[in-house]
Amino acid sequence: xxxxxxxxxxxxxxTVAQFLEARCPTTHTREFMDSELGYDRSxxxxxxxxxxxGGIHAPEEFGGAGLSYAETCAVLEQMGRALYSGPYFSSNxxxxxxxxxxxxxxxxxxxxxxxxxxxxxxxxxIEKSVRWDLKExxxxxxxxxxxxxxxxxxxxxxxxxxxxxxxxRSGSGFxxxxxxxxxxxxxxxxxxxLDLTRRLTRITxxxxxxxxxxxxxxxxxxxFLDLALIALANEMAGGAQRMLDSALxxxxxxxxxxxxxxxxxxxxxxxxxxxxNIELARSAAFCAARSVSxxxxxxxxxxxxxxxxxxxxxxxxxxxxxxxxxxxxxxxNDTHLWxxxxxxxxxxxxxxPYHRELYLQASGV
Amino acid sequence: xxxxxxxxxxEVRTWLDSNWDPNALLIDWRNKLVDSGWGMPAxxxxxxxxxxxxxxxxIVQEEFARVNAVGVARTGIRLLAAETLLAHGTDEQRERxxxxxxxxxxxxxxxxxxxxxxxxxxxxxxxxxxxxNEWVVNGQKVWxxxxxxxDYGLLLARSDWDVPKHLGMTYFVVDMRQQGVEVRPLxxxxxxxxxxxxxxxxxxxxxxxxIDEEGNGWSVAMTTLAHERKAANALAGNTAxxxxxxTIYQEEQRENAVLTEPYTWYPQRAGxxxxxxxxxxxxxxxxNDVVRQELARLLMMAQCSExxxxxxxxxQEKGQPQGPEGSLGKLANSYIARQALKLHTMTTxxxxxxxxxxxxxxGLIAEILLSVPAISIAGGTDEIQKNIIxxxxxxxxxxxxxxxxxxxxxxxx
Ligand SMILES: Cc1cc2nc3c(=O)[nH]c(=O)nc-3n(C[C@H](O)[C@H](O)[C@H](O)COP(=O)(O)OP(=O)(O)OC[C@H]3O[C@@H](n4cnc5c(N)ncnc54)[C@H](O)[C@@H]3O)c2cc1C
Numbered sequence: 003x004x005x006x007x008x009x010x011x012x013x014x015x016x017t018v019a020q021f022l023e024a025r026c027p028t029t030h031t032r033e034f035m036d037s038e039l040g041y042d043r044s045x046x047x048x049x050x051x052x053x054x055x056g057g058i059h060a061p062e063e064f065g066g067a068g069l070s071y072a073e074t075c076a077v078l079e080q081m082g083r084a085l086y087s088g089p090y091f092s093s094n095x096x097x098x099x100x101x102x103x104x105x106x107x108x109x110x111x112x113x114x115x116x117x118x119x120x121x122x123x124x125x126x127x128i129e130k131s132v133r134w135d136l137k138e139x140x141x142x143x144x145x146x147x148x149x150x151x152x153x154x155x156x157x158x159x160x161x162x163x164x165x166x167x168x169x170x171r172s173g174s175g176f177x178x179x180x181x182x183x184x185x186x187x188x189x190x191x192x193x194x195x196l197d198l199t200r201r202l203t204r205i206t207x208x209x210x211x212x213x214x215x216x217x218x219x220x221x222x223x224x225x226f227l228d229l230a231l232i233a234l235a236n237e238m239a240g241g242a243q244r245m246l247d248s249a250l251x252x253x254x255x256x257x258x259x260x261x262x263x264x265x266x267x268x269x270x271x272x273x274x275x276x277x278x279n280i281e282l283a284r285s286a287a288f289c290a291a292r293s294v295s296x297x298x299x300x301x302x303x304x305x306x307x308x309x310x311x312x313x314x315x316x317x318x319x320x321x322x323x324x325x326x327x328x329x330x331x332x333x334x335n336d337t338h339l340w341x342x343x344x345x346x347x348x349x350x351x352x353x354x355p356y357h358r359e360l361y362l363q364a365s366g367v
Numbered sequence: 368x369x370x371x372x373x374x375x376x377x378e379v380r381t382w383l384d385s386n387w388d389p390n391a392l393l394i395d396w397r398n399k400l401v402d403s404g405w406g407m408p409a410x411x412x413x414x415x416x417x418x419x420x421x422x423x424x425x426i427v428q429e430e431f432a433r434v435n436a437v438g439v440a441r442t443g444i445r446l447l448a449a450e451t452l453l454a455h456g457t458d459e460q461r462e463r464x465x466x467x468x469x470x471x472x473x474x475x476x477x478x479x480x481x482x483x484x485x486x487x488x489x490x491x492x493x494x495x496x497x498x499x500n501e502w503v504v505n506g507q508k509v510w511x512x513x514x515x516x517x518d519y520g521l522l523l524a525r526s527d528w529d530v531p532k533h534l535g536m537t538y539f540v541v542d543m544r545q546q547g548v549e550v551r552p553l554x555x556x557x558x559x560x561x562x563x564x565x566x567x568x569x570x571x572x573x574x575x576x577x578i579d580e581e582g583n584g585w586s587v588a589m590t591t592l593a594h595e596r597k598a599a600n601a602l603a604g605n606t607a608x609x610x611x612x613x614t615i616y617q618e619e620q621r622e623n624a625v626l627t628e629p630y631t632w633y634p635q636r637a638g639x640x641x642x643x644x645x646x647x648x649x650x651x652x653x654x655n656d657v658v659r660q661e662l663a664r665l666l667m668m669a670q671c672s673e674x675x676x677x678x679x680x681x682x683q684e685k686g687q688p689q690g691p692e693g694s695l696g697k698l699a700n701s702y703i704a705r706q707a708l709k710l711h712t713m714t715t716x717x718x719x720x721x722x723x724x725x726x727x728x729x730g731l732i733a734e735i736l737l738s739v740p741a742i743s744i745a746g747g748t749d750e751i752q753k754n755i756i757x758x759x760x761x762x763x764x765x766x767x768x769x770x771x772x773x774x775x776x777x778x779x780x
Pocket of ligand 1: 267476477478479480481482483484485486487509510511512513562741744745746747748749750751754
């Protein structure tokens with residue numbers, strides 16, 4: 003494995019960082035988090051279409067740039083850092099990944115529109131059992147129609163196409179289906195989410211017309227989840243870094259007892275520990291992003307990356323509030339926006355204890 | 368010379384093929400190795416090296432491992448001594464010391480810490496006074512690992528009391544085998560006695576054993592410490608001995624038995640992560656969910672810490688300046704060791720009350736439990752590492768100091 007960024011990756015990372023810094027300050031995020039859609043669609047199109055980030059790791063047949071997952075993860079790290087709130091993760095990562103994993107001529111065709119942000123998309127795969135495998139999946143398809151309920155769908159409202167994973171009644175096994183959001187029988191309910199910058203939706207499907215894109219099974223589902231975990235872990239590493247940066251910035255300006263609080267050892271030691279936690283989590287995320295092609299390693303790496311990121315992000319977000327003192331607990335101060343993201347990311351796709359266990363199992367222990 | 372990976376592999380392989388002999392005398396082999404430059408390949412050619420980029424060292428190591436060739440002597444702090452002399456010594460000093468240090472003929476110890484100054488190393492009060500034709504040293508050092516075996520010591524002493532503390536120190540190589548040096552062992556909490564008290568009473572140092580300029584001791588000491596932090600991982604290394612054919616291995620083992628005597632417990636102080644799964648299994652704890660959680664935590668931390676070091680190295684090789692990542696790695700090692708200790712206690716259960724022959728693995732587990740506390744003290748405490756990270760990596764404001772002005776007037780123990 004190459005442990006250094008390539009110059010191209012660095013360039014990509016820096017371009018995205020600069021773009022987000024200019025176009026996506028928290029004032030912008032705050033403005034749109036109260037809007038109906040929850041994000042700025044034009045900004046998302048600018049990123050996905052104009053900057054060509056909509057399908058970085060998708061091969062050309064899928065309309066993508068044909069780069070590696072490491073590049074996608076580099077972009078996500080910057081989005082996590084900037085607390086970008088658009089549907090990049092749900093559409094250009096989750097949905098694109100589902101289409102890649104469920105490789106078929108239909109999924110390739112659909113992918114072109116997702117990659118270029120003509121359509122926004124998301125994947126509906128979590129149900130009330132909240133199991134991450136397919137064992138208790140209830141949502142099912144019969145004669146081209148789907149019945150069931152999906153929850154915790156990221157950016158599910160205002161999405162053009164919902165990719166649904168469902169049991170095939172007509173055949174055996176499972177399938178990946180595409181459903182138009184405005185289909186008859188589909189109802190969309192925005193759930194109030196702790197993370198104000200990532201909308202969650204509950205989608206109820208009653209006899210909704212669906213087109214089957216590909217067969218689905220446990221191993222495809224695992225691959226889909228692994229990819230999602232790795233992407234998320236990288237996004238979380240970026241968010242965690244921002245929390246440290248923000249703490250450092252405050253600590254270097256806030257004066258108490260005639261000195262900056264950053265010159266106080268209690269604060270210094272907190273920040274050193276934050277850095278250590280972030281670096282360890284970042285290493286896991288970095289290496290996981292570079293191991294996706296090796297199926298035997300991928301699951302293990304994905305679980306490690308997620309477990310490390312869950313603990314690190316949560317810890318540094320909490321410490322960042324602490325270092326800000328009273329002001330850190332206000333609505334006005336931006337820290338809570340990241341704290342909310344840290345908390346919801348901590349449990350999304352499985353929390354740290356869950357992934358520690360999976361990691362051991364995947365390591366043969 | 369322009370080194371490519373292929374070229375390095377080719378050359379080291381050819382050299383080993385025609386020179387490595389598992390039945391040679393250890394000293395003959397080491398001399399040959401030192402002359403060849405393959406013993407310290409990243410060093411300059413002028414000084415027993417090959418000038419190869421640090422990134423290619425693993426290739427050399429691989430080739431040595433392939434034929435099981437013995438390397439230069441590495442135990443103890445000899446490489447810290449060698450690196451310090453390489454960086455700050457005169458050519459004459461390098462001539463005099465480097466070869467015999469690398470061949471293992473000379474043993475070194477590090478005379479930095481004192482009863483009155485540990486973390487605050489710049490507070491040393493051991494006096495070095497220059498007379499007409501030599502230096503005379505009086506004072507006391509403490510926690511000096513291996514002083515009881517050492518031929519030479521790296522000594523940081525105060526040569527000027529009237530300037531600020533960092534400016535009044537001078538660095539020396541002191542001959543440990545002389546009248547004015549008395550070494551008394553100190554028994555540690557884990558029963559071993561690898562460190563010592565060292566008393567200097569009119570000990571003599573020839574003028575040409577001063578390293579770098581008078582008053583420049585601090586910057587020389589910083590070089591030694593930088594290498595120490597880097598070596599912290601290596602010291603934690605393993606004790607595994609493979610049975611290999613050849614008389615040179617027996618000789619090496621005999622050498623190691625003496626040289627590594629103070630270090631036999633070092634792997635234990637790092638927590639013995641390598642035993643974690645084995646112990647969980649042997650104690651029927653692999654089905655215990657609480658243990659599994661702690662085990663996974665440990666394995667992940669250890670793995671991620673290794674990767675973090677590799678990322679730092681890779682970034683350096685791409686031209687980014689070397690930062691104090693050593694401190695981050697050292698801090699990580701403390702957390703890993705403590706997590707390992709926690710896990711070993713959980714898996715060992717009530718038997719953690721036992722010691723020696725009555726304890727699991729003939730006392731090895733007990734030794735872990737009693738040795739881990741050293742890791743966050745030796746070589747700079749965790750608190751000091753955190754200060755370094757905060758001030759030098761994160762750029763946080765320096766602590767206000769109360770020890771400015773002439774050292775004579777600074778508050779001391
Ligand atoms: C196994 C072992 C081997 C060793 N081998 C050697 C050797 O070969 N040669 C040698 O010279 N030394 C050696 N040492 C000494 C070691 O470097 C010192 O013990 C260490 O630097 C701490 O110094 P101290 O013991 O005087 O503790 P102190 O410096 O008195 O520290 C006491 C406590 O105060 C804290 N503290 C001190 N200063 C600060 C600060 N600025 N900010 C926050 N907290 C602070 C420390 O972290 C610690 O918790 C060895 C030590 C051990 C345990």
